[in-house]
Each structure stands twice: as structure tokens, then as C-alpha cells.
Amino acid sequence: xxxxxxxxxxxxxxxxxxxxxxxxxxxxxxxxxxxxxxxxxxxxxxxxxxxxxxxxxxxxxxxxxxxxxxxxxxxxxxxxxxxxxxxxxxxxxxxxxxxxxxxxxxxxxxxxxxxxxxxxxxxxxxxxxxxxxxxxxxxxxxxxxxxxxxxxxxxxxxxxxxxxxxxxxxxxxxxxxxxxxxxxxxxxxxxxxxxxxxxxxxxx
Amino acid sequence: xxxxxxxxxxxxxxxxxxxxxxxxxxxxxxxxxxxxxxxxxxxxxxxxxxxxxxxxxxxxxxxxxxxxxxxxxxxxxxxxxxxxxxxxxxxxxxxxxxxxxxxxxxxxxxxxxxxxxxxxxxxxxxxxxxxxxxxxxxxxxxxxxxxxxxxxxxxxxxxxxxxxxxxxxxxxxxxxxxxxxxxxxxxxxxxxxxxxxxxxxxxxxxxxxxxxxxxxxxxxxxxxxxxxxxxxxxxxxxxxxxxxxxxxxxxxxxxxxxxxxxxxxxxxxxxxxxxxxxxxxxxxxxxxxxxxxxxxxxxxxxxxxxxxxxxxxxxxxxxxxxxxxxxxxxxxxxxxxxxxxxxxxxxxxxxxxxxxxxxxxxxxxxxxxxxxxxxxxxxxxxxxxxxxxxxxxxxxxxxxxxxxxxxxxxxxxxxxxxxxxxxxxxxxxxxxxxxxxxxxxxxxxxxxxxxxxxxxxxxxxxxxxxxxxx
Ligand code: SF4
Numbered sequence: 001x002x003x004x005x006x007x008x009x010x011x012x013x014x015x016x017x018x019x020x021x022x023x024x025x026x027x028x029x030x031x032x033x034x035x036x037x038x039x040x041x042x043x044x045x046x047x048x049x050x051x052x053x054x055x056x057x058x059x060x061x062x063x064x065x066x067x068x069x070x071x072x073x074x075x076x077x078x079x080x081x082x083x084x085x086x087x088x089x090x091x092x093x094x095x096x097x098x099x100x101x102x103x104x105x106x107x108x109x110x111x112x113x114x115x116x117x118x119x120x121x122x123x124x125x126x127x128x129x130x131x132x133x134x135x136x137x138x139x140x141x142x143x144x145x146x147x148x149x150x151x152x153x154x155x156x157x158x159x160x161x162x163x164x165x166x167x168x169x170x171x172x173x174x175x176x177x178x179x180x181x182x183x184x185x186x187x188x189x190x191x192x193x194x195x196x197x198x199x200x201x202x203x204x
Numbered sequence: 205x206x207x208x209x210x211x212x213x214x215x216x217x218x219x220x221x222x223x224x225x226x227x228x229x230x231x232x233x234x235x236x237x238x239x240x241x242x243x244x245x246x247x248x249x250x251x252x253x254x255x256x257x258x259x260x261x262x263x264x265x266x267x268x269x270x271x272x273x274x275x276x277x278x279x280x281x282x283x284x285x286x287x288x289x290x291x292x293x294x295x296x297x298x299x300x301x302x303x304x305x306x307x308x309x310x311x312x313x314x315x316x317x318x319x320x321x322x323x324x325x326x327x328x329x330x331x332x333x334x335x336x337x338x339x340x341x342x343x344x345x346x347x348x349x350x351x352x353x354x355x356x357x358x359x360x361x362x363x364x365x366x367x368x369x370x371x372x373x374x375x376x377x378x379x380x381x382x383x384x385x386x387x388x389x390x391x392x393x394x395x396x397x398x399x400x401x402x403x404x405x406x407x408x409x410x411x412x413x414x415x416x417x418x419x420x421x422x423x424x425x426x427x428x429x430x431x432x433x434x435x436x437x438x439x440x441x442x443x444x445x446x447x448x449x450x451x452x453x454x455x456x457x458x459x460x461x462x463x464x465x466x467x468x469x470x471x472x473x474x475x476x477x478x479x480x481x482x483x484x485x486x487x488x489x490x491x492x493x494x495x496x497x498x499x500x501x502x503x504x505x506x507x508x509x510x511x512x513x514x515x516x517x518x519x520x521x522x523x524x525x526x527x528x529x530x531x532x533x534x535x536x537x538x539x540x541x542x543x544x545x546x547x548x549x550x551x552x553x554x555x556x557x558x559x560x561x562x563x564x565x566x567x568x569x570x571x572x573x574x575x576x577x578x579x580x581x582x583x584x585x586x587x588x589x590x591x592x593x594x595x596x597x598x599x600x601x602x603x604x605x606x607x608x609x610x611x612x613x614x615x616x617x618x619x620x621x622x623x624x625x626x627x628x629x630x631x632x633x634x635x636x637x638x639x640x641x642x643x644x645x646x647x648x649x650x651x652x653x654x655x656x657x658x659x660x661x662x663x664x665x666x667x668x669x670x671x672x673x674x
Contacts, residue, residue: 022637027616076401082336084352110352165230190223200457200465
């Protein structure tokens with residue numbers, strides 16, 4: 001996984017709440033292998049009209065926003081299904097950061113495992129980011145994960161919170177299976193002791 | 205922490221599973237049970253790509269559900285991609301020595317129905333599955349939650365998971381549910397109250413008399429939809445109902461081990477005085493049969509009400525969301541919910557396709573005729589057998605409903621069972637998201653009895669008005 005430190009780039013202003021993982025990646029594409037390129041399925045139904053043609057009003061269909069790597073959405077982004085494919089679709093599209101007032105827990109955790117940074121940001125900050133991005137699509141947003149700040153164009157930096165473990169994994173690009181295996185001795189000891197104490201928990 | 209500090213059920217189970225804790229509070233937790241399904245192929249691919257092996261194949265159980273055909277099962281799916289999903293699960297589980305309830309197994313079904321039914325789900329366990337409705341299993345007083353493919357790969361390789369402690373939310377439901385009011389109505393009312401992200405970052409414990417009075421099936425319906433309130437997990441402390449339900453099931457301990465297990469299960473309750481980060485109280489008697497009108501489970505109202513008006517939404521963001529939902533659903537503000545015409549009915553899913561759900565639908569369908577296409581898909585093949593032993597299948601087919609093979613079916617439309625674009629479906633599932641049941645589909649969530657009432661009237665109907673509601 002590639003480490004994430006800072007990014008200064010344009011924004012996709014997605015003024016939608018409750019964009020669940022079914023909308024990020026409809027269920028019928030879940031059977032596709034990753035090699036199919038999940039960007040083709042990103043927001044598949046949301047970005048098309050009733051006839052299946054691209055809806056020119058959908059933000060990612062507007063050329064000015066089509067390649068911006070920071071997605072900024074309304075509350076409860078990524079709620080619903082645990083499908084990691086929703087994260088693959090965003091990552092394959094080139095999205096590196098998603099900001100929203102709140103996220104589905106499983107989505108946010110899946111995102112971190114794929115190097116995609118999610119940051120929960122107050123609604124008024126989100127509103128300000130949308131306004132600026134809508135006025136000038138090229139205006140950059142700067143995310144500094146080490147400093148835990150974001151900056152809209154040349155405005156003052158705004159601090160944000162992030163779980164320290166998630167931050168460390170993102171900044172180092174850590175594979176957490178390797179991390180866990182570095183605790184092998186503790187794990188082996190636990191497994192033995194647990195089997196003694198809770199043997200009845202094994203399936204019979 | 206001293207033993208005299210009162211603890212929540214969540215904390216007790218957490219503590220039993222900690223392998224190691226980092227300074228920032230993130231802990232490596234032991235996983236007792238991992239359920240796999242067809243969608244787990246990404247995780248098996250990741251594992252293979254890293255050259256790792258499954259650490260404890262005995263603690264993973266596979267179930268074919270999302271892609272199984274519900275008709276003409278012997279022929280298999282007509283779509284090669286769907287057949288491939290089932291083949292991959294067969295190959296991945298066989299390759300690692302993992303037990304599988306595959307397409308042809310007499311006990312196949314939806315993973316969240318099969319796990320409890322087999323007794324694989326037990327109090328005190330830490331259970332994960334690459335599926336958000338893993339919260340269902342919390343009905344047994346275990347800690348159960350959905351994870352993504354990378355975490356599934358981690359569990360396969362290490363039998364553990366890194367987790368940060370969640371916040372705790374206790375939802376106490378006092379009193380009793382009224383006649384014709386079910387666990388589905390209760391959980392929809394709860395979600396409408398707290399919001400679709402209201403419990404984000406929290407593990408919910410359900411308590412109170414209206415909860416302890418519920419059967420295991422009903423408790424599973426409640427815990428199943430915890431995720432629709434954004435909850436990481438939902439749980440209910442085990443009691444005599446839980447123990448009685450589990451006794452004698454194939455995978456529970458036997459003899460002395462059973463006694464040891466029961467003694468341990470009886471310690472699994474929140475201590476008096478334990479503190480929760482948040483508390484919500486609801487009066488069970490105030491809940492009416494509840495249906496959704498929009499595209500989020502939080503868009504739920506008592507069936508006696510009307511479609512809400514975005515002008516009353518309170519804030520502009522919410523008003524815009526309601527407006528968009530009404531537009532997608534083809535509804536007008538102020539319309540009586542009971543005037544909404546329905547095109548088809550789906551009774552199924554891990555929320556509401558257990559034996560009690562089917563009995564409740566059968567009571568409404570008995571002696572009546574469905575006026576719109578109605579599919580009934582049992583939660584497992586074992587539930588199907590039991591329903592047939594009880595003669596429920598004959599009630600269903602006599603009413604004109606279709607009685608099919610077990611699987612996820614039209615809940616997520618992954619196996620090809622879909623609601624056609626623009627059609628309105630009364631569904632006992634858990635998600636009314638845009639396009640969830642097929643592109644352009646419109647879903648109204650409700651209980652099995654309410655779905656059956658819609659099937660015989662052709663519109664949303666308060667089941668209590670049909671009479672003879674038990
Ligand atoms: S029945 Fe529906 S919600 Fe349940 S596991 Fe299957 S697809 Fe998911």
C-alpha cells in the first residue's frame with residue numbers, strides 16, 4: 001500500500017446525503033473481478049438517467065470535476081453494505097480522500113485498508129468546501145495527514161480528528177497482516193490459553 | 205479495572221478476546237467464528253496473492269446464499285458469472301479445508317439464518333463475516349459485526365482483527381408491543397428515531413421488557429437492522445429464551461461442556477450501574493405497524509400516517525434529501541401511506557424469513573388470494589422443510605404466492621431475482637436503498653404480516669384492519 005502524507009488537489013463536490021455502498025457500487029457488479037476496473041461501476045446508477053445515458057447534471061460527469069481526487073459528500077457516506085468493492089471503485093477512479101460529516105463505519109475501515117483516507121468534517125466546513133469548488137473547480141484543497149489539518153484554497157487551516165491507528169497505517173502504508181504477525185508470540189500464547197479456558201466455544 | 209467496576213456486556217466480551225492492546229487503545233481481538241459466503245472471493249484472492257494460509261480453518265464456515273438460484277436449482281444459474289461465484293466459494297473453502305453449506309447441502313440458507321440455526325452462533329462469541337448484517341447474531345449476546353474483504357483476509361490469515369473500542373448505546377424499550385406489531389415495526393421505529401447514522405461508531409445493546417419478551421427470531425430481526433441505524437453491532441443479553449432456543453442444536457457443546465457453557469453464558473449481562481455513552485428510551489406500546497416511504501430505512505412512518513412533507517423537514521439538507529426520495533419513489537407529500545399501490549411482494553431475507561415470519565405471513569394469507577405477484581423465499585432450507593411440515597407452503601400456494609428455494613434472492617438482487625424498474629415492492633428486507641432490489645426498483649420495508657396484507661389488497665394496508673390479527 002502506498003503511504004499517504006499530504007495532498008493538495010481539486011475537489012468533487014457531491015451534495016448528496018446517505019450515499020450508501022449500493023449506490024457507490026450496485027450489487028450486480030460485485031461479482032466482477034478487480035481486474036475489470038471498478039471505476040467503470042462507480043456510482044453506476046446514480047450517474048445515469050432512466051435510459052442509461054450519462055446524466056450531464058451528475059457532478060462526476062462534468063469535465064471540470066471528472067478527474068479530481070478528493071470527494072466531498074454529505075452525511076452518512078458509505079453506509080449500508082460491507083462491500084469493499086465500493087472502496088475499489090473509488091480507488092480505481094483515482095479518488096484519494098473522501099470528506100463527509102459522517103461515514104458508514106465498515107466503509108471507513110475498508111477505505112483505510114486500501115490507502116483511501118476518509119475524514120469526518122463538520123457540516124459547515126463541508127458546505128464551505130462545496131461553495132469554493134463550485135465557484136472554481138480548480139481551487140485546491142490541501143490535506144496534511146501528519147499535521148491533521150485541511151486548508152481550503154488560501155484560507156486558514158482547519159484541524160481534524162482521526163483514529164491514531166488508522167493514521168499510522170495510512171502514513172506508513174502498513175499491511176496490517178504483517179503488523180499482526182509481528183505479535184505472533186502473544187497470539188500463539190493467547191490461542192493456547194483461550195482454548196483451555198473457553199474450549200466449549202469451538203464448534204462441535 | 206477492578207472486578208467491582210460495573211461493566212457493559214460489550215466490554216465483558218471485548219475483554220475476553222483481547223490478544224494485545226496498543227497505547228492508542230486499538231486492540232488485537234481473537235475471532236471465534238468467521239462466516240464466509242460467495243462474496244468472500246476477494247479475501248481468498250488477497251490471501252493467495254500474499255502466499256498466506258488459513259490459520260484456523262475449523263473456525264470458518266462457508267454458506268452459499270447471495271448468488272444461489274431460487275428456482276430450478278438443479279439447473280443452476282443461467283448466468284455464467286453467477287455460477288462462477290458459487291464455484292469459487294466451493295473451491296476456496298475446499299482448498300482450505302473449510303466446512304461449507306453449499307448449494308446442494310440440505311442445510312444451506314442465508315448465512316445469518318444458518319449460523320444460529322446450526323448452533324454455530326452462541327453467546328459470548330466474537331463473530332465476523334464479510335457482510336454488514338452480521339449484526340444479526342448479536343441477538344444471542346455475542347459480539348458480531350460485518351467486515352470488508354481486507355479484514356476477512358486478515359481473519360483468515362491470523363484468526364484476529366484490529367479493533368478500536370466502540371462507544372456504547374443502550375436502547376431500552378419499555379412496555380410491550382401491541383397486537384399486530386412486530387420486531388420489524390419496532391426496529392423501523394427505532395431507526396426513524398435515531399437516524400440512519402444515529403448509532404455510527406456505537407455498539408447498541410437492546411434492553412427493556414419489550415425486548416426480553418421477544419422470541420429469538422424476533423430478536424434477530426431487531427439486531428439484524430442495527431446496521432441500518434449505523435450501529436457497529438447490536439446485542440441482547442442471553443437469557444432463558446436464548447439458552448432454550450440453542451439447546452440440542454448441532455454445533456452447541458454437549459453434556460458437561462454444555463453445562464460449562466451455560467454457566468458462562470449466565471455471566472454475560474450488563475452489570476447494574478454500568479455506564480453507556482448514550483441512552484435512548486422508547487415506549488413499546490406507542491409503536492404502530494411501520495413502513496418506509498423513502499430511500500433510507502430512516503424514512504419510516506406508522507402505517508396510519510402520511511408521506512411527509514419536505515417543507516417540514518427542519519433543515520435544508522434534509523428537505524433536499526426528502527424531496528429527492530419522493531421523486532425517486534414517485535410519491536407526493538401528504539398522501540396517505542395506506543393509499544400507496546404496490547406492484548409486487550417479497551417475503552424473505554435474513555431480516556424476516558425465519559419460521560415465525562413465515563407463520564405470521566401465512567396467518568394473513570390463509571383463505572385469502574394475492575392480487576399481485578408474491579414471492580416467498582425461506583431463510584434456509586431447514587426453515588423451508590419446517591414450513592412444509594407445518595403446511596405453510598400449501599397456504600402460500602393456495603393464495604397464489606410463489607414458494608421458492610432459500611437464498612438472499614430479491615433482497616439484494618445479486619442472484620438475478622429483481623424488481624423491474626419503476627415497480628413498487630412491499631418487502632420484508634432491510635434496505636430500501638435506491639436500486640437495491642434492481643435498477644429503478646422502489647422498495648417499501650415492512651413486516652411479513654404487513655407484506656402479506658399488501659399482497660392480498662394491492663396497496664399498503666394496516667394489517668390490524670384485516671381483523672384476526674394475533
Ligand atoms: S438476505 Fe439480504 S441483507 Fe441478508 S445477507 Fe442476504 S443480501 Fe444481505
